[in-house]
Amino acid sequence: MIQLNIKSQAGFIYKQIYQALKNYILTNKLKAGDKLPSKRELAEQEQVSLNTVSNAYDQLLAEGYIYSIERLGYFVEDIAPFKNRNEERNHFPEGLRETDLDLTGWLSLSHNKIDLTDFPIKDWLKHQQIAFKENHLALQTIPHMQGPLTVRKTIARMLLFNRGVKCEPEQIILGAGTQGLLKQLIELFPKETVIGLENPGYPRFHQLFKDNGNKIEWIDLDKKGASMTAINQINPNILVITPSHQFPTGVIMPVSRRIDILNWALQDEKRYIIEDDYDSEFKYETDNIPSLQSLDKHETVIYNGTFSKTLFAGMRVSYMVLPIELLKKYQTVHRNLMCTSNMLELFTLSRFIEQGDYMSYVRKMNYKYDLKRKKLIQALENKFQNQIRIHSIPAGLHFIAEIKTEITYEAFTEKAIQQKLELSTLSYFKQTKTHSSDRLTIILGFAYIAQEDIEEAVARLYQIIN
Amino acid sequence: MIQLNIKSQAGFIYKQIYQALKNYILTNKLKAGDKLPSKRELAEQEQVSLNTVSNAYDQLLAEGYIYSIERLGYFVEDIAPFKNRNEERNHFPEGLRETDLDLTGWLSLSHNKIDLTDFPIKDWLKHQQIAFKENHLALQTIPHMQGPLTVRKTIARMLLFNRGVKCEPEQIILGAGTQGLLKQLIELFPKETVIGLENPGYPRFHQLFKDNGNKIEWIDLDKKGASMTAINQINPNILVITPSHQFPTGVIMPVSRRIDILNWALQDEKRYIIEDDYDSEFKYETDNIPSLQSLDKHETVIYNGTFSKTLFAGMRVSYMVLPIELLKKYQTVHRNLMCTSNMLELFTLSRFIEQGDYMSYVRKMNYKYDLKRKKLIQALENKFQNQIRIHSIPAGLHFIAEIKTEITYEAFTEKAIQQKLELSTLSYFKQTKTHSSDRLTIILGFAYIAQEDIEEAVARLYQIIN
Numbered sequence: 001m002i003q004l005n006i007k008s009q010a011g012f013i014y015k016q017i018y019q020a021l022k023n024y025i026l027t028n029k030l031k032a033g034d035k036l037p038s039k040r041e042l043a044e045q046e047q048v049s050l051n052t053v054s055n056a057y058d059q060l061l062a063e064g065y066i067y068s069i070e071r072l073g074y075f076v077e078d079i080a081p082f083k084n085r086n087e088e089r090n091h092f093p094e095g096l097r098e099t100d101l102d103l104t105g106w107l108s109l110s111h112n113k114i115d116l117t118d119f120p121i122k123d124w125l126k127h128q129q130i131a132f133k134e135n136h137l138a139l140q141t142i143p144h145m146q147g148p149l150t151v152r153k154t155i156a157r158m159l160l161f162n163r164g165v166k167c168e169p170e171q172i173i174l175g176a177g178t179q180g181l182l183k184q185l186i187e188l189f190p191k192e193t194v195i196g197l198e199n200p201g202y203p204r205f206h207q208l209f210k211d212n213g214n215k216i217e218w219i220d221l222d223k224k225g226a227s228m229t230a231i232n233q234i235n236p237n238i239l240v241i242t243p244s245h246q247f248p249t250g251v252i253m254p255v256s257r258r259i260d261i262l263n264w265a266l267q268d269e270k271r272y273i274i275e276d277d278y279d280s281e282f283k284y285e286t287d288n289i290p291s292l293q294s295l296d297k298h299e300t301v302i303y304n305g306t307f308s309k310t311l312f313a314g315m316r317v318s319y320m321v322l323p324i325e326l327l328k329k330y331q332t333v334h335r336n337l338m339c340t341s342n343m344l345e346l347f348t349l350s351r352f353i354e355q356g357d358y359m360s361y362v363r364k365m366n367y368k369y370d371l372k373r374k375k376l377i378q379a380l381e382n383k384f385q386n387q388i389r390i391h392s393i394p395a396g397l398h399f400i401a402e403i404k405t406e407i408t409y410e411a412f413t414e415k416a417i418q419q420k421l422e423l424s425t426l427s428y429f430k431q432t433k434t435h436s437s438d439r440l441t442i443i444l445g446f447a448y449i450a451q452e453d454i455e456e457a458v459a460r461l462y463q464i465i466n
Numbered sequence: 467m468i469q470l471n472i473k474s475q476a477g478f479i480y481k482q483i484y485q486a487l488k489n490y491i492l493t494n495k496l497k498a499g500d501k502l503p504s505k506r507e508l509a510e511q512e513q514v515s516l517n518t519v520s521n522a523y524d525q526l527l528a529e530g531y532i533y534s535i536e537r538l539g540y541f542v543e544d545i546a547p548f549k550n551r552n553e554e555r556n557h558f559p560e561g562l563r564e565t566d567l568d569l570t571g572w573l574s575l576s577h578n579k580i581d582l583t584d585f586p587i588k589d590w591l592k593h594q595q596i597a598f599k600e601n602h603l604a605l606q607t608i609p610h611m612q613g614p615l616t617v618r619k620t621i622a623r624m625l626l627f628n629r630g631v632k633c634e635p636e637q638i639i640l641g642a643g644t645q646g647l648l649k650q651l652i653e654l655f656p657k658e659t660v661i662g663l664e665n666p667g668y669p670r671f672h673q674l675f676k677d678n679g680n681k682i683e684w685i686d687l688d689k690k691g692a693s694m695t696a697i698n699q700i701n702p703n704i705l706v707i708t709p710s711h712q713f714p715t716g717v718i719m720p721v722s723r724r725i726d727i728l729n730w731a732l733q734d735e736k737r738y739i740i741e742d743d744y745d746s747e748f749k750y751e752t753d754n755i756p757s758l759q760s761l762d763k764h765e766t767v768i769y770n771g772t773f774s775k776t777l778f779a780g781m782r783v784s785y786m787v788l789p790i791e792l793l794k795k796y797q798t799v800h801r802n803l804m805c806t807s808n809m810l811e812l813f814t815l816s817r818f819i820e821q822g823d824y825m826s827y828v829r830k831m832n833y834k835y836d837l838k839r840k841k842l843i844q845a846l847e848n849k850f851q852n853q854i855r856i857h858s859i860p861a862g863l864h865f866i867a868e869i870k871t872e873i874t875y876e877a878f879t880e881k882a883i884q885q886k887l888e889l890s891t892l893s894y895f896k897q898t899k900t901h902s903s904d905r906l907t908i909i910l911g912f913a914y915i916a917q918e919d920i921e922e923a924v925a926r927l928y929q930i931i932n
Contacts, residue, residue: 055752058751058752059752059753061752062718062751062752062753062755062860063718063720063721063755063756064690064718064719064720064721064722064723064724065720065721077720077721077722078722079721079722079725080722080725080726080729081725082725082728082729082761082763083728083729083732084732084763084764085732085764092634092636092637092790093790096634096636096790096793096794096797097634097636098615098635098636100615100616103603110607112607112608113606113607113608114606115606116602116605116606117602119598121595121598121599122595125591125594125595128591128594129587129588129591132585132587136582136583137569138780139582139778139780140579140580140581140582140778140914141576141578141579141779141914142578142579142779142780143779143780149564149566150566168558168562168563169564170558170562170563170564176642176782176806176807176808177804177806179802179803179804180646180806187677203802204802204804207801207802208802211653211799224530252528252529252530253530254529254530254531254543255529255530255531255543255545256530256543256544256545256546257530258530259545259546259547259548260546262548262549263546263548263549266549266550266551285524285528286521286524286525286527286528287525287528289528289529290529295548297548297550298550298551312605312606312809312810313607313608313609313804313809314604314605314608314609314808314809314810315808315809315810316642316804316805316806316807316808316809317808324558324559324562327562328562331562333677335673336645336669336670336673336674337645338643338645338670338779338782339782340642340643340646340782340806341642341782341808342642342780342781342782342783342807342808342811343778343779343780343781343782344778344780344781344811345808345810345811394528448606448607
């Protein structure tokens with residue numbers, strides 16, 4: 001006879017019955033074909049209601065532990081015993097254990113971080129509430145693979161106005177980050193496609209194209225940005241550049257080089273330029289520099305932008321503008337893809353832009369970042385005097401500086417950790433590791449740090465160097 | 467002499483000067499090396515302030531149209547003329563033009579849509595506001611590649627409680643959709659990996675593995691789900707199954723088949739099972755069926771779930787639980803990947819779950835969907851009588867039904883459009899197109915349709931068939 005050992009304190013009775021019978025079956029104490037007591041018998045034996053036993057039996061039936069034959073009762077299913085591998089079950093290795101980072105006492109001059117303290121979260125939430133109502137139907141279904149048309153219309157208008165980008169909403173692909181969009185893009189090209197990447201440049205893109213199996217060629221920079229000599233020598237199929245604010249050197253590509261590169265692309269139908277316009281919304285002293293795409297008359301430029309710098313990186317909204325030929329290919333090759341950006345966020349963003357809140361926030365942040373930038377430059381010059389040479393290009397959210405010192409990059413990085421100062425050096429972004437032994441180039445992000453912490457951060461930097 | 471033709475009504479004066487000079491330069495009316503008038507001369511000539519001219523010159527300098535030599539003045543840069551391809555600039559092809567869908571008068575029994583009318587948007591927004599404050603620092607920087615640890619901890623607890631999934635938060639990868647996560651997963655395996663897919667099954671996964679270059683083998687179903695005969699014959703490296711509610715047939719895999727499949731996987735170290743638990747939160751009449759992963763003692767199951775059904779598809783939050791060996795590989799291969807889910811949404815969701823709002827919403831919807839399901843089944847039986855056979859498996863958000871008719875799938879689909887009724891047939895999800903000529907199997911989603919529209923939808927379905 002089955003002993004169920006039911007305790008009134010141990011949770012739902014029907015679950016206890018279910019669990020007990022399941023254990024009997026899985027441990028083979030009840031065998032295939034064995035008849036279970038009738039519901040009534042078991043209810044009487046355990047002094048519980050018939051309904052309780054019924055619930056337990058129904059669950060066992062649903063999961064397939066038992067079967068029923070009309071008028072005959074319930075029987076145990078034929079269930080094979082679990083096989084075992086010889087080894088013990090893996091315990092979770094402590095090396096993989098994550099802990100929350102403790103950033104107490106740290107200051108950051110990272111180029112990756114932005115300032116979110118003035119973000120109008122309440123306005124944003126109001127827009128979200130309305131966006132939810134207005135797009136109720138769209139949110140209940142699977143979104144358009146390129147993102148909702150209405151949002152793309154907004155982005156197209158914004159890009160024309162802010163960046164001179166000429167495109168139809170149909171050419172825009174929205175997605176969760178430039179990385180993912182570029183991955184979708186490169187899958188439209190054959191594996192043997194040669195990619196020209198700026199050196200120094202953005203390592204995540206390097207990894208992406210490398211993982212995809214492409215051949216990578218390095219395009220060195222001169223004072224105008226990606227060097228024409230290098231481009232003409234290598235003739236990549238796809239040239240990836242950051243003309244508005246070269247990453248990480250900050251060079252703004254002058255119009256002469258832009259036209260030279262567009263003319264170069266025209267020489268072969270298979271040539272494309274990827275313009276990564278990652279932080280072009282921020283420009284100090286003068287107006288923004290129009291995008292390279294705005295000068296392109298022959299659909300050779302694939303324009304990429306993001307809200308990671310103007311809003312925040314974790315928002316995961318980027319856009320890619322495809323030339324028509326590539327758009328056709330995209331819609332064929334990726335016809336099964338689902339858009340990766342959050343739709344509610346996209347609809348909210350669209351309202352935020354249309355109502356003017358986005359541009360007024362960007363303008364406000366542009367002003368704030370300008371103040372931080374000036375203060376950081378001033379503080380560096382005061383402290384380091386002739387020891388520092390700042391490339392103070394008035395754009396974006398970082399600049400680079402050369403410091404006269406014999407300290408190595410490795411030692412610098414180690415000391416920066418000791419000083420609890422987060423920042424990057426140029427060496428991380430450079431392919432050719434040849435650099436003079438008497439100077440160090442560092443990347444100084446000014447977006448995240450609070451104004452009142454700038455002096456202290458510069459003091460720590462001075463400690464590291466001297 | 468330069469004629470600038472400035473109009474006081476035509477916007478900012480400095481922009482007009484900038485634009486006029488830029489045009490002169492780009493059309494070669496001002497040539498490389500030409501000296502521009504001094505700022506003072508131009509200001510006098512145009513009767514504008516010196517500051518206005520200064521702004522225009524600064525912008526031209528910033529973009530590289532002109533250069534300055536101290537004490538000598540401003541000169542035109544050497545800029546190559548634009549080259550042109552022979553062809554005209556592409557006009558946007560009308561075939562690619564998108565229009566907003568007009569769904570007026572349509573009713574939907576699509577399995578893809580959900581009901582969002584009871585979503586507690588106000589509570590959600592409140593959680594979002596708090597989540598924004600609480601995670602201010604995290605939002606200003608680049609997120610963890612697998613998603614924030616705190617959110618993964620919440621999901622791990624939820625999965626254990628709801629689905630019996632045993633995992634550490636470190637094993638969870640968060641991302642914008644199961645599709646993207648499976649793509650990341652398959653990139654951990656060699657190209658020659660053989661994938662076993664359920665037939666009928668989910669076509670987006672088929673496409674994904676095919677595009678990745680894998681060999682696809684079809685696993686037919688029997689009444690217990692993926693057939694052991696087929697599995698043993700094909701022995702795929704990775705078997706992709708939907709044990710909780712087979713898509714699209716709805717079969718709930720009984721425990722005997724689950725154990726057979728786990729035992730099969732143990733026979734070769736290279737075998738893995740992908741469990742796609744896409745709509746397991748909804749179960750009627752009995753409790754939920756625990757996940758396959760909950761029975762797995764040897765880390766052969768890769769568990770996948772999503773919030774697309776419980777919240778909405780456009781939210782783009784899915785999770786994948788990796789066995790430890792695959793986790794190690796993942797962290798190496800994908801070390802440069804950025805998480806694709808929206809961080810603010812993740813933090814909001816985490817609060818929504820922790821505070822109990824998520825489960826109470828799921829329970830509420832489970833009740834509502836159960837009512838719709840019963841009503842739809844009742845309406846179908848009333849209208850079609852013996853002409854229909856409903857496979858009314860009490861789980862998920864859809865069921866299938868066979869209808870006796872000689873109408874073909876093609877004709878059915880065409881007539882459904884005429885009747886403005888959205889729904890899918892089985893033929894779309896089936897690889898082997900052999901089906902009997904006297905019946906038609908359709909997939910009936912009951913989540914989206916309003917209760918009061920069910921009768922009308924069934925009437926249209928009847929119109930289509932008879």
